[in-house]
Amino acid sequence: MAGVLLPTACPACGALGAAPCARCSTLVRPPPVLPAPPGLDWCAVLMAYEGVGREVVARLKYRNARSAVPWLAAGMAEAVARRGTGGLDVVTWVPTTPERRRARGFDQGRLLATAMARFLAVPCRPLLRRLPGPPQTGASRAERLAGPRLAVRRRPPPGVLLVDDVVTTGATLSAAAQLLRAAGATHVAGSVAARRSARLTAAEADREADP
Numbered sequence: 001m002a003g004v005l006l007p008t009a010c011p012a013c014g015a016l017g018a019a020p021c022a023r024c025s026t027l028v029r030p031p032p033v034l035p036a037p038p039g040l041d042w043c044a045v046l047m048a049y050e051g052v053g054r055e056v057v058a059r060l061k062y063r064n065a066r067s068a069v070p071w072l073a074a075g076m077a078e079a080v081a082r083r084g085t086g087g088l089d090v091v092t093w094v095p096t097t098p099e100r101r102r103a104r105g106f107d108q109g110r111l112l113a114t115a116m117a118r119f120l121a122v123p124c125r126p127l128l129r130r131l132p133g134p135p136q137t138g139a140s141r142a143e144r145l146a147g148p149r150l151a152v153r154r155r156p157p158p159g160v161l162l163v164d165d166v167v168t169t170g171a172t173l174s175a176a177a178q179l180l181r182a183a184g185a186t187h188v189a190g191s192v193a194a195r196r197s198a199r200l201t202a203a204e205a206d207r208e209a210d211p
C-alpha cells in the first residue's frame, strides 16, 4: 500500500475524498458505556458500532476498503492517549483467520495496529496466532462465547495494547488478554474501533460475531 495513491471515497456515503467525509464524521456516535471485557485493564473505544461507525468498520472488514484506516487509527490512538500510554511496551492485534486474511488480502487488525503504533510511538509486534478452527462468524453461540482459538507466538513484554476492530461479545479480547497474561504480560489494555451496545439478540450476535 505504501506509495500507492488510490482515489478514496467516504465508506458511509460514497462521496469521493476523505474517508469518512467531513459530514459523515460528524454523525459518528460515541461508544456505549460498558465495562472493559474481563482480562483487560481498560478498553478505549472510538465509536458505537451503528450508523456511520458501523459502515466504516464493516466496509473495512468485508469490502476491502482500507481508506478509512488512517482516520480510524488516529481516533483510536487519541482515545488510548486519553487513558495514558504509560506502561504500554508494545501494540499487537487479534489476528483474523488465515482463510479470511487470504480472501481479503489483508488482516484489518494488523493494519489498524500498525497505524496506531506509529501514532503512539510504540513498537508493533505480532504476539498472537490463530489455531485451526471454525471462524467466529457462523459459529454457534456457545462456540462464540468461548472465543476463538488463539495461541501466543512469543513471550510478550509487560505492557500490551491489544487492537481489534469490533467488540461484539468481548469474548475474543478476553481470550487474547488471558493468554497474554498467562505468557507473562502484567498490563493488558484494549483499543477498539467500534463496540456494539449490550442489547444484542442471539440472532444479531450470530450475524455480527467477531470473526
Ligand SMILES: [Zn+2]
Pocket (backbone or CB within 6 Å): 010, 011, 012, 013, 014, 015, 020, 021, 022, 023, 024, 025
Ligand atoms: Zn460521507
